[in-house]
Amino acid sequence: MFILVNLKAYSVDPVEIAEAAASVEGGTTDARIAIAPQSPALAAVAETGVETWGQHVSGVEPGSHTGSTLATAVVNAGATGTLLNHSECRLTLDEIDRAIDTARQAGLESLVCANTPSQIVAVTALGPDAVAVEPPELIGSGIPVSQADPEIVTDAVAAAAGVDPDVPVLCGAGISDGEDVAAARELGAEGVLLASGVAKADDPAAVLRDLVSF
Amino acid sequence: MFILVNLKAYSVDPVEIAEAAASVEGGTTDARIAIAPQSPALAAVAETGVETWGQHVSGVEPGSHTGSTLATAVVNAGATGTLLNHSECRLTLDEIDRAIDTARQAGLESLVCANTPSQIVAVTALGPDAVAVEPPELIGSGIPVSQADPEIVTDAVAAAAGVDPDVPVLCGAGISDGEDVAAARELGAEGVLLASGVAKADDPAAVLRDLVSF
Amino acid sequence: MFILVNLKAYSVDPVEIAEAAASVEGGTTDARIAIAPQSPALAAVAETGVETWGQHVSGVEPGSHTGSTLATAVVNAGATGTLLNHSECRLTLDEIDRAIDTARQAGLESLVCANTPSQIVAVTALGPDAVAVEPPELIGSGIPVSQADPEIVTDAVAAAAGVDPDVPVLCGAGISDGEDVAAARELGAEGVLLASGVAKADDPAAVLRDLVSF
Amino acid sequence: MFILVNLKAYSVDPVEIAEAAASVEGGTTDARIAIAPQSPALAAVAETGVETWGQHVSGVEPGSHTGSTLATAVVNAGATGTLLNHSECRLTLDEIDRAIDTARQAGLESLVCANTPSQIVAVTALGPDAVAVEPPELIGSGIPVSQADPEIVTDAVAAAAGVDPDVPVLCGAGISDGEDVAAARELGAEGVLLASGVAKADDPAAVLRDLVSF
Known part of the structure; x- marks a missing residue:
């Protein structure tokens, strides 16, 4: 089970949370x-x-692009994967396609977000390493997607499998504890995406321990 | 005289160039x-x-913004200044205004790019620490702006001074050696912006030594 | 006094409102x-x-730009002016600059929106026919800017006059009746921008008659 | 065979070309x-x-969106279909999804562009009325896609059929005469997208007569 913690642009110390996770x-x-x-x-x-x-x-491609972050630069900084097309960082279809390719060439795993099962078909068709379904209305809501809309997870898992059964599906939005992780796994998800639940916790290590206790 | 080397998204080793500069x-x-x-x-x-x-x-502001780079994060990584509104990373007027403010709050110097003297008035009015005039048609041309269009530099210097005489003006585009830097200084610029001239040089340190020999 | 009614993307019949205005x-x-x-x-x-x-x-410029609306096309449809940089349609500084130029070449009046007095200086420096100050937090609030923040109007008028005394300043946000228009005029505005107050009114003609009765 | 002529932002009289087409x-x-x-x-x-x-x-959705063009407004002006995601007007995946939906609700046919067969799978999954494959490097090249890269057309046709056999595939880029249209049809395309070949022709009606003579 893959637990991906997105620190967004929160006012938090990323090293402190990273040490908790380590x-x-x-x-x-x-x-x-x-x-x-x-x-x-x-x-x-x-x-x-x-x-x-x-x-x-x-x-x-590498070249005259001020203010861009390329896959090679992310790898050189020590990263091994990247989110793409998060609902707060939407890309055009063509950008998603190219970013998956440049990530692969740089040896970076790619995980592409989408809102709905039909969008999951769309992004899986572009050949990413993994996909994630996140209904935007649930992001930051505190209501786990596995409870609010379990069918979107099972439908997303089926949708991805119809294109490529080897692409794992994660789910996001509203995940906060080990029970939510277990519920997501029950629905066929191979991981979860979360953000404030860990990043803004008083004790991120405790939350992470709970998340992996499923 | 301020020499700002923009490494853009070039396939170069930034640390090697940084060491040359150091x-x-x-x-x-x-x-x-x-x-x-x-x-x-x-x-x-x-x-x-x-x-x-x-x-x-x-x-x-800090918060739920995936994929953004905030001034505080840039400061925490050890930076002391930032370009804004480069011709390859254009911002809306309102974004420039807010980015200058958040940079200042984070203790980061801001240098805002613009294409023309009237745009220099516009960006100087927003209160940045410095501004730079770069005619886009000369970027990467190898023809220094001080030669191709010297009046745009003197006009930009006058334009900024009309709004705030304490805001230094840099110029960019086509700068490649100490003579170009000296010419820019003659025209009233207090610095230069360059990119490939240093980043893609066989010997960046030699180019930088020449640039500061004006 | 110029009354500009922005129909946005409301579900309304634009011809019905136009006839009321006529x-x-x-x-x-x-x-x-x-x-x-x-x-x-x-x-x-x-x-x-x-x-x-x-x-x-x-x-x-005219050419291969699918989905764009150029000033010439707007003129050919019978329009005589255009908003630019509305808070719901923010442009880069360079786009504002170019759009003002292409509007002028096409014989189209331009009115550029901005949020603050310093942004009013910025946009006035680009040479539009008129400018408008609209604090985004008041848009659609029902509280007229002349009441909520009268100084932003007087400051905007002074800011524009410092760059070019011939550029009229409009104000927007929260305008709904003739009293608001009169208050805006008192503060130095030469017009008002409004939207839902007219567009969503049961009787747009009655609202417009009240607006011009100041 | 569907011949869709995109007038882009060319300096041409759209009514003259429309009359030629009529x-x-x-x-x-x-x-x-x-x-x-x-x-x-x-x-x-x-x-x-x-x-x-x-x-x-x-x-x-209808509402406070200045500068947007909604499907309902396009229908009210007399249109019956719309391009989406043209390579000069790229949309995010989520925008494509929503625009297809709002077009359908408004009774507007949708035709979604894409660059490659895998992107054709992606956009077909979102349920448009038709899709079009246009390799961007061939747009405006004068070399018909059916000649330069015939496999991209047959692959796109197969890709769309794999998702939904009822979604017709058009092809674009480099089409200029009836022979190109016939070649596209041979490859399985049910239509072509063209632009300058008609819009900038001395005699658009003659070109259109040739295009439909396949």
Whole structure:
């Protein structure tokens, strides 16, 4: 089960959360935890030893692109994967396609977000390493998608499998504890995406321990 | 004289160029050199001891913004300044305004790019620490703006002074050697912006030494 | 006093509102009323005889730009002016600059929106025919800017005059009746921008008659 | 065979071309010709009696969206279809999804563009009325896609059929005469998208007659 913690642009210390996550890893479960900080913090997060992900990479080729973050730069900072097309960072279809390609060439795992089962078909067709379904209306709601709309998860799992049965599906929105993780797994998800539930917790390590206790 | 080297998304090793720049600094001139890498490389560049700049920061408040790079994150990685509104990373007027503010609050110097003297008036009115005039048609042309269009520099200097005489004006586009820097200074510029001239040079340190020899 | 009614993307019949506006015009006041519908409705609105404005035009040159609306196309449909940089349609500084130029070349009046007095300086420096200050937090609030924040209007008027005393300043946000228009005029505004107050009124003609009765 | 002529933002008289197209229609072939002008010209083009298409519609719900063109406004101007996601007007995956839905609700046919067979799978999964494959490197090249890269057309046809065999596939880029149309049909395309070949022709009616003579 893959637990991906998106630190967004929260006012938090990414290294502190990364160290909390690093302390939780190595348990007896099959859980895999990764932390996705803002890009200037990738190197510092990677130095803690935790699995480190980008929140976004551009799909442009190297060249005259001021202000872009390329997959190679993210890899050089120590990251091993990247989110793409998060609902707060929507890309055009063509950008998603190119970003998946440049991520692969750079040796970076890609996880593409989408809102609905038909969008999951669409992004799976572009050949990412994984996809995630996140109904935007549930993001930050505190209501786990596995409870509010369990069918969207099972439908997304079926939708991805129809295109490529080897592409794992994660789910996001409203996940906050180990029960939600277990429910997501029941529905066929191979991981969860969360953000404030860990990032804004008083004790992120405790929350992470609970999340992997499913 | 401020020499700002924008590494854009070039396939180069930012640390190598940063070390070259660090070796040039400390000379007898009044030159100040800064390196602006992609954001995942900010920390590694800052560790060389060279002055480190962002290529862009978002003006949003901390919060749920996946894929954004905030001024605070850039500062935490060791940077002390940031470009804004580069011709390859255009912002809305309102974003420029907010990004200048969030940069200031984070203790980050801001340098806002513009194409023409009237745009220089516009961006100077928003209160940045510095502005730069870069005619887009000359970027990467190899023809220094001080030669191709010297009046745009003197007009930009006059334009900024009309709004706030304390805001220094840099110029960019086509700068490649110490003579270009000297010419820019003659026209009233207090610095230059360059990119491929240093980043893609066989010997960046030699180019930088020439640039500061004006 | 210029009364510009922005129909946004409301579910309303633009021709019905245009006819209401046309019936109000020709009164004894100095009021000038214009209607800004979605671009496919420009021709139908212009046919009512009311002054017709675009909500936006692109600043690109004629050519391969699918989905853009150019100033020439807006003029050919019968419009005589256009909004630019509305808070719901933010443009980069460079786009504002180019759109003002292409509007002028096409014989289209331009009115550029901004949030604050310093942004009013910025947009006035680009040479539009008029500018408008609209604090975004008041848009659709029902509280007139002349009441909620009268200084932003007087400051905007002073800011524009500092750059070019011939550029009239309009104000927007929260305007709903003739008293608000009179208050805006007192503060130095030469017009008002409104939207739902007219567009969603049961009797738009009655609201417009009240607006011009100041 | 569907011939869709995209007038882009060319400096041409859309009504003149629409009249040329209207004069060609009604022949003995099964060809169907539509003209897609800039949105302010939709009503004037529709008045010629030719089938009229939008170049783009926004997928937002009616409301406070200044500068947007909604499907309902395009229908009210007399159009019956719309392009979406043209390579010059790229949309996010979520915008494509919503724009297809709002077009359908408004009774507007949707035709979604894509660059590659895998992107054709992606957009077909979102349920449009038709899709079009246009390799961007061939747009405006004068080399018909059916000659430069015939496999991309047959692959796109197969890709769409794999998702929904009822969704017709058009092809674009480099089409200029009846032979190109015939070649496209041979490859399985049910229509072609063209632009400058008709819009910038000395005699658009002659070109259109040739196009439908396949």
